[in-house]
Amino acid sequence: MEGSSAAAVARAKRGDREAFRELVERHSHHLFRLAWRLTGNESDAEDVVQETFWKAWKQLPGFEGRSEFSSWLHRIAANCALDLLRARGRRPEAALPEEEIHAAPEPGPERRLESAEVSRTIAAELDGMTAMERTAFVLRHFEGRSIEEIGQALGVRQEAAKQSVFRAVAKLRRALAPAAGMSS
Amino acid sequence: MTNHSTDEDLVLHLYGEKTGHGVADHLAACTECADKVEQMRRLLKAVGDAPVPERGEQYGAQVWHRLKARLDVEETPVARPSFGLRGWALAAAAAAIAAVAFLIGRGTMPPVSPSGTATATLSLEAQERILRDAVARHFERSRRVLTEASNASGEEPTSFAPIRTGAEGLVADNRLFRQAAQRSGDRAVAQTLEELERALIEIANGPAQPTPEQIEALQRRLEAQGVLFKIRVLAPQMRQAVPPTPPPASNL
Numbered sequence: 001m002e003g004s005s006a007a008a009v010a011r012a013k014r015g016d017r018e019a020f021r022e023l024v025e026r027h028s029h030h031l032f033r034l035a036w037r038l039t040g041n042e043s044d045a046e047d048v049v050q051e052t053f054w055k056a057w058k059q060l061p062g063f064e065g066r067s068e069f070s071s072w073l074h075r076i077a078a079n080c081a082l083d084l085l086r087a088r089g090r091r092p093e094a095a096l097p098e099e100e101i102h103a104a105p106e107p108g109p110e111r112r113l114e115s116a117e118v119s120r121t122i123a124a125e126l127d128g129m130t131a132m133e134r135t136a137f138v139l140r141h142f143e144g145r146s147i148e149e150i151g152q153a154l155g156v157r158q159e160a161a162k163q164s165v166f167r168a169v170a171k172l173r174r175a176l177a178p179a180a181g182m183s184s
Numbered sequence: 185m186t187n188h189s190t191d192e193d194l195v196l197h198l199y200g201e202k203t204g205h206g207v208a209d210h211l212a213a214c215t216e217c218a219d220k221v222e223q224m225r226r227l228l229k230a231v232g233d234a235p236v237p238e239r240g241e242q243y244g245a246q247v248w249h250r251l252k253a254r255l256d257v258e259e260t261p262v263a264r265p266s267f268g269l270r271g272w273a274l275a276a277a278a279a280a281i282a283a284v285a286f287l288i289g290r291g292t293m294p295p296v297s298p299s300g301t302a303t304a305t306l307s308l309e310a311q312e313r314i315l316r317d318a319v320a321r322h323f324e325r326s327r328r329v330l331t332e333a334s335n336a337s338g339e340e341p342t343s344f345a346p347i348r349t350g351a352e353g354l355v356a357d358n359r360l361f362r363q364a365a366q367r368s369g370d371r372a373v374a375q376t377l378e379e380l381e382r383a384l385i386e387i388a389n390g391p392a393q394p395t396p397e398q399i400e401a402l403q404r405r406l407e408a409q410g411v412l413f414k415i416r417v418l419a420p421q422m423r424q425a426v427p428p429t430p431p432p433a434s435n436l
Contacts, residue, residue, distance in 0.1 A: 017252070017255065021248045021252070024244060024247055024248040024251060025244030025245060025247075025248055026244065027244075028239070028243050028244035028247040028248075029239055029243060029244065032239050032243065033236045036236050036237060037236065042237055047410075047413045049247055050247065050250060050251060050254075050410060050413070051410060051413055053247065053251050054251060054254060054410060057251075057255065083417045083421075084413075084416070084417060086420070118230050118233075118234070119234045119235060122230070122231050122234045123234070140199060141199075141228065141231060141232065142232065146201065147196075147201055162192075162196075165195070165199075166191070166192050166195055169195050169224075169228070170191070172227065172228070172231055173224065173227055176227045176230060176231070177223070177227065
């Protein structure tokens with residue numbers, strides 16, 4: 001896949017729109033899934049996808065191929081989403097006190113990891129995260145990016161990226177553990 | 185006494201990151217930490233299983249269609265500054281003071297002084313703050329107009345008249361802000377204002393009662409230009425870049 005992407009990228013860098021169309025059609029679905037996980041709603045995800053490809057076209061002459069094209073696209077998307085989430089006035093980036101990281105409601109005896117309920121809980125927890133926490137977590141958890149890559153992608157130090165992932169995981173654990181009858 | 189692995193190390197271990205603390209060896213020997221990791225693994229798997237809305241097979245083609253329309257509007261593939269603000273040069277903000285004074289005079293922004301001449305006594309920082317705040321307000325007003333235009337129904341063409349009037353009222357302000365941003369060297373803001381101006385002019389110069397087809401065509405162009413997204417992102421950034429106004433000095 002990346003081999004054929006490389007050929008299309010090379011042509012697109014020379015201004016070949018047809019080559020860029022190939023890249024857009026090839027990467028749109030994955031990019032939408034990433035954008036949706038980053039933003040949490042379809043409208044914003046669509047915006048992020050559009051803006052990502054727009055920026056990619058503009059910045060393509062400067063793409064040196066040190067990373068895979070898909071990784072480069074994801075980095076642009078992550079920053080587009082980060083801008084959007086911050087513009088939406090998410091919670092401030094500072095670490096929250098432990099007591100503010102709320103737990104899910106007390107589990108009843110019938111409570112189990114039912115998919116709809118878990119999905120709602122996950123969505124609520126992701127929405128409650130700061131823009132940096134959410135973006136770092138999505139890149140780590142869903143995209144498999146290393147802490148080092150996340151730091152580079154988001155322009156922060158590795159330690160900051162790591163802490164953002166930790167805080168995100170801690171929030172999810174606290175929220176999901178009761179539903180699963182586990183300790184947090 | 186057993187030194188258990190920290191939660192942070194366990195998370196790093198789960199994600200295959202190096203910890204440098206012998207976590208793997210510890211997990212082999214410590215059932216408590218091994219259980220904890222297993223719980224984390226199950227919980228995070230549940231996160232990974234959360235469904236994502238599906239897009240149809242033609243989604244890639246649809247994305248390209250919208251993108252191509254936008255590329256047609258702005259053909260040249262040159263690097264462009266990101267949305268990040270570099271801060272308007274203070275000297276350039278001073279050059280923009282005429283625009284600010286003009287806008288204050290016509291009530292576009294909240295008056296900061298009872299007379300136009302008093303504006304000239306403002307510090308450069310205050311001028312920059314006023315200008316940024318005014319641009320942020322302008323973006324918000326423009327966003328409302330463009331959102332209404334984007335959501336207008338072709339079945340009610342008469343409802344378009346107030347949108348057109350709203351756009352007319354914003355064009356002149358936009359031009360002044362664009363010129364100020366260009367003078368100050370903030371290319372990101374200047375470019376967004378330029379794109380916004382084109383969109384506002386198109387609405388303002390369009391028919392007061394457009395046909396459904398005309399409304400639909402306009403909405404496609406607005407979507408292709410992506411200007412709504414840009415001002416949604418930039419407006420809060422402009423405000424964030426404005427330092428709060430210090431309270432007046434107390435004589436008490």
